Amino acid sequence: MTVVSKDKRKDANGSDSRREAEGRAHPLASVRNIGIIAHIDAGKTTTSERILYYSGKVHKIGEVHDGTATMDWMIQEQERGITITSAATTCFWQDHQINIIDTPGHVDFTVEVERSLRVLDGAVGVLCAVGGVQPQSETVWRQANKYSVPRLAFVNKMDRMGADFYNVVDQMQQKLKAPAVAIQLPIGAAETFKGLIDLISMKAMHFSEDDMGSKVEYVDIPADMAADAEAYRAELIEKVAEVDEELLEAYMDDAGVSESALIAALRRATIANDIVPVLVGSSLKNKGVQPLLDAVVSLLPSPLDIPAVEGVNPKSEKELSREASDFEPLTGLVFKMATDKFVGKLAFVRVYAGQLKKGQNIYNPRTKKRERIGRLLRLHANHREDIDVLYAGEIGGMVGQKLFTTGDTVCAENDPIVLENIEFPEPVISMAIEPKSTADKDALVDALKDLAEEDPTFRTSIHDETGQTIIEGMGELHLEIIRDRILREYKVQANAGKPMVAYRESVSAKGEGSFTFERTIGDENHFAALTLAVEPNGAGAGNIIQFDVSGKIIPDEYRKGIEEGIADALLTGVLGNYAIIDTAVTVIGGQAHDMDSSEMAFRSAAVMALREAVVQAGPVLLEPIMLLEIESPEEHLGDVMGDLNSRRGRIREIKASNDLQVVQADVPLAEVFGYATSLRSLTKGRASYSMEPQAFDPVPSHMTDAILNR
Numbered sequence: 001m002t003v004v005s006k007d008k009r010k011d012a013n014g015s016d017s018r019r020e021a022e023g024r025a026h027p028l029a030s031v032r033n034i035g036i037i038a039h040i041d042a043g044k045t046t047t048s049e050r051i052l053y054y055s056g057k058v059h060k061i062g063e064v065h066d067g068t069a070t071m072d073w074m075i076q077e078q079e080r081g082i083t084i085t086s087a088a089t090t091c092f093w094q095d096h097q098i099n100i101i102d103t104p105g106h107v108d109f110t111v112e113v114e115r116s117l118r119v120l121d122g123a124v125g126v127l128c129a130v131g132g133v134q135p136q137s138e139t140v141w142r143q144a145n146k147y148s149v150p151r152l153a154f155v156n157k158m159d160r161m162g163a164d165f166y167n168v169v170d171q172m173q174q175k176l177k178a179p180a181v182a183i184q185l186p187i188g189a190a191e192t193f194k195g196l197i198d199l200i201s202m203k204a205m206h207f208s209e210d211d212m213g214s215k216v217e218y219v220d221i222p223a224d225m226a227a228d229a230e231a232y233r234a235e236l237i238e239k240v241a242e243v244d245e246e247l248l249e250a251y252m253d254d255a256g257v258s259e260s261a262l263i264a265a266l267r268r269a270t271i272a273n274d275i276v277p278v279l280v281g282s283s284l285k286n287k288g289v290q291p292l293l294d295a296v297v298s299l300l301p302s303p304l305d306i307p308a309v310e311g312v313n314p315k316s317e318k319e320l321s322r323e324a325s326d327f328e329p330l331t332g333l334v335f336k337m338a339t340d341k342f343v344g345k346l347a348f349v350r351v352y353a354g355q356l357k358k359g360q361n362i363y364n365p366r367t368k369k370r371e372r373i374g375r376l377l378r379l380h381a382n383h384r385e386d387i388d389v390l391y392a393g394e395i396g397g398m399v400g401q402k403l404f405t406t407g408d409t410v411c412a413e414n415d416p417i418v419l420e421n422i423e424f425p426e427p428v429i430s431m432a433i434e435p436k437s438t439a440d441k442d443a444l445v446d447a448l449k450d451l452a453e454e455d456p457t458f459r460t461s462i463h464d465e466t467g468q469t470i471i472e473g474m475g476e477l478h479l480e481i482i483r484d485r486i487l488r489e490y491k492v493q494a495n496a497g498k499p500m501v502a503y504r505e506s507v508s509a510k511g512e513g514s515f516t517f518e519r520t521i522g523d524e525n526h527f528a529a530l531t532l533a534v535e536p537n538g539a540g541a542g543n544i545i546q547f548d549v550s551g552k553i554i555p556d557e558y559r560k561g562i563e564e565g566i567a568d569a570l571l572t573g574v575l576g577n578y579a580i581i582d583t584a585v586t587v588i589g590g591q592a593h594d595m596d597s598s599e600m601a602f603r604s605a606a607v608m609a610l611r612e613a614v615v616q617a618g619p620v621l622l623e624p625i626m627l628l629e630i631e632s633p634e635e636h637l638g639d640v641m642g643d644l645n646s647r648r649g650r651i652r653e654i655k656a657s658n659d660l661q662v663v664q665a666d667v668p669l670a671e672v673f674g675y676a677t678s679l680r681s682l683t684k685g686r687a688s689y690s691m692e693p694q695a696f697d698p699v700p701s702h703m704t705d706a707i708l709n710r
């Protein structure tokens, strides 16, 4: 299906001379940047593998269960059969360029989902036809809602016993509150699952059994499903007509709704997030993947369909927003850093506007520095292709960029813009780690530094008092994978301690602190006086540093030093050396001398003044709170609730789902170590649970001393 444009400036391929450079292989309208998101084990990787196979990217299908999936290229992913990093890959379908990001389903790696969603234009949510909407599906769905990412849903695993397509569509409407509408129906289920009915063309599809389902055969709808197909098609048209006036008109018209009018309206409704079209199949049995690719092309947005990206704190008209066009000033966002075995440091970038060229000087508005691009790559899961240009709307990798990190905007120095940074959650779990021998010491420091650069939810620090190296992450699996990578990729032998809670500190009131730094080093005097105010910045809002003082009192040249000093001092709190979060710091006064002030002096004064201000502002210890969702048979509900109570849990809600009771509770992380074992014994193994970090809350005062004295 192609939508014919009335715009004279567009040629037959849909390219637009105002927006598109001659060198691009695919017009912007034919580019799709999509993510595959889902609950762990729903079949995202298996589906991506099929996509690569059918689109001719790989010649043999790799399977997750025998560790040969192309997208899961990290050794830890292949051994465990899970996705950890989000792999980026490009493939081609019906003359469209589809850039796909396969994201992990495990909550410990939620950061990967978050940053992918930020740079994607559309997503395919994969759901299991048996399990339906599971807790993690809700999490990723909410994340996609946050970025208003238009979605298709693919109900996978129709070949499994107990598969129920209609139940999953129902759950999507009930649990996810998604405007889910079936655009296909399955023919058969479990062992009788044969193919599907396309409710738009009103044709049935069968997939060949002998060549990995490569051949799709269009046949008439089976007679016993004809009435159902008519009824579901009518429902589809009605639901789209409710949100799309053009279709409503066609619907009221006697001539009826044509296939192309329905597709065009469905596309508009999907892009507006008014409808989530639901498709069906079994990736493992090679059924339904090609129609899914067709739907990606016909229903999900191209970069032209998404709003122009907006600049933060624009200083001029030009910094307000940038449209998807090769001729707008360069505008891109680094959304991921990785260390690649073959090419070294790799910065993944989404270009929103302009052209990113090899050899070009790019500008980082955060560091206010320029850097040349040595190499540009297009990424194909585990191999990389050198290219000269990344055009507007494309995703690729820059090699060896030292000055860029996750969340940084890429632009031209004479045309700056700052895009909104990506927010990442605070790590919740910590662990001490030490090299096995002194020979490994430096290598360990380097490895940790590299890994922290790649992953904004992994931190490393040296404990002020004990001198121990501490690593922090989002969960036990996260830190386990990090340790494994240190050993295998960096060949460093290290011992790790037990996982512990990563506490944080914050302030509970307003406070001020002043410090005067005066010292003679060599034959130079260094002078700086500074007064800072701190106050709570709201839970989850992070830290901010601001200046409420004139340039006469504190000249601009010292501000960078002050900011660095404050940021540094925020890393170690005043109670137990835990990082300070959710605090607003304002520079309210100070003094500089014409002759002997320096950036170094202001940096040091800032560190000391901040500590003083925090001490005055009622410092509090914070602990991570997890959202636990437990599915338990009714008869064990009492025991589960009693146990949650003894763990300082706060029940949010209890609801019935199928034959089970689903309990949602906020529980401090400190109380849920080893929860899997206790839940198993409480419920004879019949309950399951999932948890994810939720917030940081103050530790009850009677427990604070015990934690700090530990």
Ligand SMILES: Nc1nc2c(ncn2[C@@H]2O[C@H](COP(=O)(O)OP(=O)(O)OP(=O)(O)O)[C@@H](O)[C@H]2O)c(=O)[nH]1
Pocket: 038, 039, 040, 041, 042, 043, 044, 045, 046, 047, 064, 065, 081, 082, 083, 084, 103, 104, 105, 106, 156, 157, 158, 159, 160, 281, 282, 283, 284, 285
């Ligand atoms: N029966 C059946 N099994 C499937 C299907 N698709 C995937 N699987 C199996 O389900 C398991 C999980 O599949 P993956 O593709 O790894 O799922 P995922 O969603 O990528 O999982 P993570 O990467 O861990 O988040 C594997 O053992 C697959 O072989 C399907 O259509 N039918």
